[in-house]
Amino acid sequence: MLAIIIPYYKLTFFEDTLKSLANQTDQRFNVYIGDDASIENPSNLLEKYIRKFNIVYKRFDSNLGGTSLTKQWERCIDLSRNEEWIMILGDDDVLGENVVESFYENLSEIIKEESNLVRFASQLIDGIGEIFSNVFLHPKLETAKSSYWRKLKRKTRSSLSEYIFKRNIYLQFKFRQYPLAWNSDDMAWLMFSDFKDIYTINSTVVLVRQTHLSISGKKDNLKEKNTSQLMFLKDLMNSRIIKLTKKERIELLYETEVSLKRKQKLTLVEWLQLAYEYIYIFSAIAILKFIRRFLIQLVR
Known part of the structure; x- marks a missing residue:
């Protein structure tokens, strides 16, 4: 039933x-x-x-x-x-x-x-x-x-x-x-x-x-949505059940970063949270590319 x-x-x-x-x-x-x-x-x-x-x-x-x-x-x-x-x-x-x-x-x-x-x-x-x-x-x-x-x-x-x-x-x-x-x-x-x-x-x-009354349709809750997405990302990275390869982790981080920036300009705290995850994975190329994207936003 x-x-x-x-x-x-x-x-x-x-x-x-x-x-x-x-x-x-x-x-x-x-x-x-x-x-x-x-x-x-x-x-x-x-x-x-x-x-x-x-x-x-x-x-x-x-x-x-x-x-x-x-x-x-x-x-x-x-x-x-x-x-x-x-x-x-x-x-x-x-x-x-x-x-x-x-x-x-x-x-x-x-x-x-x-x-x-x-x-x-x-x-x-x-x-x-x-x-x-x-x-x-x-x-x-x-x-x-x-x-x-x-x-x-x-x-x-x-x-x-x-x-x-x-x-x-x-x-x-x-x-x-x-x-x-x-x-x-x-x-x-x-x-x-x-x-x-x-x-x-x-x-x-x-x-x-989807309307202005629904959570997905509202535009005044972007901060909470970003916080949620970063919490979700951390849980996903640390999950012992959902096992991600190193390549998948890097891709997930990048796509999450893109998704967050699509909603609004990232805060320093959000950049630091993403930086921690990149450093934890420890891929030199991915870290250097991330730093470049961060510096580009700083000068804008």
């Missing part, structure tokens, strides 16, 4: 999310909604859908997402029973009508491949539900490391809502806490895969919303 977990906070697009669940061609799922002490009470809206699919709703007494979004995800998962598979669906994202059906149609092959992670194709939508991206497709079977590399190089995208993962692997690793939970999902997929391939279903799409 599949548990669909919704960490709820904003009412604005929530009905679109619920409607997409009511329209699923396969209703073999349970929905668990954890209300993060929101000022926007969804009770009246939930009354419209309470008989259309199985809903468990819990309003928490305190807001947790403001300080730790990953802890909010985890306490919402704790509402669920013993379903083997879990999806965390954003309260503004939308499932294609045959997402659940496609999951069950592919389940025997997913089990055969021993995959802990299932991923769907995705598209981006705006505040009025209009699609503004191509469909992001993926290899049917792909290592989590390869998937993250493609994302880092801006060849694809990835977020929380288009994944389904096994409960037992989640309980083993949980979510790593970063500011805004930025990169927390990336680390989860790297850990949850547990050296097995991600299994992709490209025949249906999860619509992921």
Whole structure:
């Protein structure tokens, strides 16, 4: 059975999310909604859908997402029973009508491949539900490391809502806490895969919303995003599970540096954090190139 977990906070697009669940061609799922002490009470809206699919709703007494979004995800998962598979669906994202059906149609092959992670194709939508991206497709079977590399190089995208993962692997690793939970999902997929391939279903799409209300769409949180990315980088470098070669470490460092600079000019602290990682790897050529890039920024 599949548990669909919704960490709820904003009412604005929530009905679109619920409607997409009511329209699923396969209703073999349970929905668990954890209300993060929101000022926007969804009770009246939930009354419209309470008989259309199985809903468990819990309003928490305190807001947790403001300080730790990953802890909010985890306490919402704790509402669920013993379903083997879990999806965390954003309260503004939308499932294609045959997402659940496609999951069950592919389940025997997913089990055969021993995959802990299932991923769907995705598209981006705006505040009025209009699609503004191509469909992001993926290899049917792909290592989590390869998937993250493609994302880092801006060849694809990835977020929380288009994944389904096994409960037992989640309980083993949980979510790593970063500011805004930025990169927390990336680390989860790297850990949850547990050296097995991600299994992709490209025949249906999860619509992921990007607006000025979403973390990914906001522009006033770049400092927190950069801090998160550097924390993630350090964890990735030091991970005993995600083993990187020296060449991969240098490439990861460079791509991270490029990604950070794309958002805003790096601070001295951020340069020093990157410098520490380059020195730790100890590649003379990579260090010299890094120093050159740093000096170029200084004189600009």
